[in-house]
Amino acid sequence: MKFGIFFELSTPKPWRPDSEYQVYMNALEQAQLADELGFDQIWAVEHHFLEEYSHCSAPEVFLTAVAMRTKRARIGHGVVLCLPPFNHPIRIAERAAALDIVSGGRLEFGTGRSATWTELGGFGVDPDMTKEMWDECVRVIPKMWTQEAFGYQGKFLSMPPRNVIPKPYQKPHPPMWVAVTSPETAIQAAERGLGLLGVSVGTPREYEERVNEYRRRIRECEPVGEFVNEQVNGVTFMYVDESEEEARYWGSQLVRAFAALAAQFPAVSAIYPTPLYKVPGLLFGLRREQEKAQERAEATAAGTPGQGARSGPIREGMAIGDPETVIKQMKLWEALGMDRMVFLLNMGEAIPQEKVLKSLRLFAEHVMPKFDREAPAAKASAKPAAGAQKSTP
């Protein structure tokens, strides 16, 4: 199992003239250290208008800076909102290819469609159309990357034959992923041969059924790209400290800051009745879990770290605790067959920068050695797409 980090670039109020600058600089310092310590991937989200929660609306720019400061870590561009009103598919293909080039072929390409009314309403996107838009995008983008004259007549994109350039450095193209918050999306990822990029902060038990179904379905996939990416990537929070008590204190700050900031934004499913957003997504899900956790904490004595139940906002599977605790928690994910875990390190700058850096060092020094990380980070299936070349980037 491999480990990575991801950034929301959360910028809390009160905003000073240099607040966003400081958050970006802190994140770049964390990314550089993570690369030096051997973390395998560095991801950045794409969000719009989610004030305080995420100021990462131009992730390709931020990730270019990450690529310039790092040497080995894969560069996770994800998820890119694959909806033409947000990002024209040609521009997505061009920017991603350029990022792959400047990073020396380290790009991981995540796709998604947004789950908040804040974003969809802001771009005037009909929530009922997002699945179709996303589907069309993920089918045309790999063709733009691999064909010299790509022309297309579709519902949301039409273009005469053109050579979309540059082409990605990785051949035939970077691994593709999709953000998964529901069992339905996990199946759709599998059917298209896309990696499962879990974006719900869930427990290993909650992931288990979804992952098993994904593994089963992907054997029969019709990949949209030139190869199948059958990896499963989970997300959770991370804060490691020598002291369990200290770790739990700062880890709780992190989780609570995330939940409080996320709570501001109406999930599509909460405000707009549509079968395409039955599952409320990451933001709502975590709020609900937070509520349950608070109720549990009030009802029972504090749980014992590493032994199933965990107390307060800290849930099973979170990389929060002293190194021994975190190893136990990561073993739960490993037993589930996760290929990768990526961690959110800070939110609302709730944890001082020096502590975030120390947490990264402790994880690398004490936790990483306990896991087999020999397989290449960009593992892809040997199964080629129908009529496509067999390739492993």
Next chain:
Amino acid sequence: MPDYGWLEQEKLPHALPLAAPSYPPPPWPLPGARFLRVTFETEREALLRWLPPSLMRPVPPYAQILVAHYPESPVGPFSLAVQSLGARARLLVRSYSFEAVTDSQQALLALREQWGFPCRLGEVELRAAQGEAEARIRVAGRTVAAIALREGRVIEPETVRFDPILNLRMLSSLQEGQPPPYVAMAQIDPAYTIHEAWRGRAEVSYPEPSEGAPWHLVPFRGPIIAVHAVADTELPYARFIVPFQT
């Protein structure tokens, strides 16, 4: 030792509201109710001005107008219109009642005193047919709000969600110049069994703004969605009491 009275709290004087309310106690079953609800974006300042300090506003700020007709209730048929503000209590989605109108004198007392709806007596008209629905809310002869659903289409009932309601409840002070001795919010979570639903474009207007029933203080800044539904529901006991202050 002098003798003190023996009255227990459960055995209050018979004429006081607690012992002899002017309305049936909760829960009120409300079968066969018809709803038109519009959800729309509004102004940040409008929400912040009217939300209690323990609630936070969503981004973007939004509000709802729900017009309901209840053909059966313990006090007979009545209609209720509620304008509510999108809010978050702790981390959870809530709907904070800002203005309300009912057309039933009998329901009015219960809605105000028992559940805390900021209710006035008025006229509430709801019409729906062939994928279109309209409602008008009148107070003292003025149409303080009008809403509509246009170009409706049938949707799966289970996709329609109703947020828990927060109603402000206050005891007025009988001591001159003193603040209310009790201020809190009651959280009411009615259950809904939705039989049919449509969804369509939302329209909201305030044709005759009234200072006495100021629905216009929550400006319309763009539609989100309108929903029409037929459902069995209820007015239950409050589930939680939420503090007014943080």
